[in-house]
Amino acid sequence: MMPTACQPRPLLRRFRRAAALLGLAMALSAVLAAFAMPAPAVAASARIKDVVDVEGVRDNMLIGYGLVVGLNGTGDSLNNAPFTEQSLTGMLERMGVNTRGTNLRTKNVAAVMVTATLPAYAAQGTRIDATVSAMGDSKSLLGGTLLVTPLIGADGEVYAVAQGPIAVSGFSAQGQGASVTRGVPTSGRIASGAIVEREIQFSLAELPVVRLSLRNPDFTTAQRVATAINMQLRGNMAQATDPSSVLLNVPASRRGDVVGLMTEIEQLRITPDQVARVVVDEKSGVIVMGENVRISTVAIAQGNLTIRVTETPQVSQPGPFSQGQTAVVPRTDIQVDDQSNNRLAVMNAGVTLQELVQSLNALGVGPRDMISILQSIKAAGALQAEIEVI
Template sequence: MIKQFLFTVFMLFFSCWALADRVKDLTSVAGVRSNQLVGYGLVVGLSGTGDRDKISFTAQSLKTVLDRLGVDVDGPISNYDLYQRGVATLAYDKTKLDNVASVIVTATLPPFAKPGQTLDVNVAAIGLASSLRGGNLILTELRGTDGQIYALAQGGLTVSGVEVSAEGSEIRIGVPTAGRIPGGAIIEREVLTPFDRSEFVILNTNQADFTTTSAITEVINDNFGAGTARSIDASSVAIQAPQDISARVNFVSMIENLEVTPGEPKARVVVNSRTGTVVISRTVRVTATAVTHGQLTVKVSATNEVSQPNAGILGGGEGETVPVANADITIEEEARPMFVFQPGVNLRDIVDAVNQVGATPSSLIAILDALKSSGSLRAELIVI
């Protein structure tokens, strides 16, 4: 009978590996990539869940925004300002920023994005706001790592999380301090790519592999003539492309749709020690090995009793009542059968053998680690 591992998943790759994939699924064009954008902004319109008077830079940012809009803010509007000026007045309660929160705004600028197109943006609180639900992000500049402004974001937030508290009780579902604005940013600047400015188009494979790179080079040369492509290293192929941009686009499109048989990846065993998930690739092999895995159990039981000496009929005894703890310690070692791996056994043999001894995920991880340490596991062991 085969026992299933608790919280353990084995991905079995027994299908035929010699299946062709498109070049576009195995590679990416060098220089054609996404870029990360980030900005700082304010979310307004919150229902009393903002930063309040606890975050000084929220008030300072609001002053800056109002000043840019031509609003003259006369007098302190934050607790920080009141203490700086030595002012203490109840009028301050009218200016608490309950409805405003400082946030960080992020977005991903895809390759070839043009001005006027929109981006989805993510918004997350950085102060003490308890929820961004119902808020609106006011105009926020999104910059790249070069400091240039590439997009402007603004709009109402979509927040999936919710938090409700009353009478000392609190219920929270999801994360109410982070939200999203679909299409909330407008692109203002285009990112130039080297796609049309180089004699060659470089294809980078998603995973470095000499076999895959060689196969891509071969299939391109077979279809477009010898010398069209050449391998640079284990992850790059240089292709001589037309200089006319329209012809180059068509040329790369045809290359991307070519089918190629990739090389089989290295034998790997990936173990997630937190979740107990184990992934074993199809090519994993084990040399001749005998394995046993025992489990030592220590049980300690204590019985508390009271010692009551005989006090005599008239109560004249000199005995003293004291508590007594009696401990019973037993050690049990669970018997585990030994199983033997024959030379060159495959994944199914490994799974069946380990299942037969009823190993838990933690035990399986220990077995795999021991096999690797002994040199019997012919695979790369990765623990995450």
């Protein structure tokens, strides 16, 4: 049976229906994909814990003077280090050994300074690390043992006592014709080598007002910290008093639970602000520029006049049987480089940090020349940032 001309219409309607269903499926997929897409990235934020310090929660520095014994002939020369000899004599007398009037020649003893850091709220009996550093002409502290050394604070009180074998990472070896030294053999560390004997009393739980000190003082950051705390506590409890301090009035319902209160506050996130600053280290040629550094309209050209003088003397030999003498004939090659290929770069107002670096690199500017250019831009008033030279 031959098909009629009207039979393709149902097929056309089916095709259109399938196309409509396909379009609906694609649209639905696009909507689901839009919902599945991640949210746009927010500005870089930091916890309040990472930008502030709590008043009273701080470390304290300790220092002490002691003797290291057991060195394999690498200690102080007693003739060149009288303090070592006096300390050794005093220590032996306390042990009941009289060495007055004798000439001590040992090289197994070294006078050292011992330093440690006393953590906040360290209890009696807590062990802390101690660092040992030689004072005299000792060659190495490898294999030495520190004798009992009191560690005192800034007030002159003893807060810890250190003793134990020293771990030295460096070494030194020498012979008649050569020597090698790796690391610093005259400094070492005693892990958990000091015991805390005195506690520093500070009652944080009883404070009615807690002061938060910003590590990088800034008006905007201090205000943001206070705002975040007030939103969390649902009240006007925090106030920024200056760029480096935020005063927190402990709510009456949280008196005695300052630790729990600080646990909630230090996890809050803020966006710290920073001053536009360029830090320059002229010794190493390191340049660090902040994100907010901006440049006004300015033209920059970099280039120096370089003159190279190369001496290539040649030897002139006399002819045979001429009875002449051999002579050295000077040959001088002078080259002048006026940097004529360099171009004058113009940077418009509002140039970002990335554009500034790209423009200077396009001129072939090295780190040290870049330091001079930045200082010149600052002198011209076109650098909207502070320059700090370290």
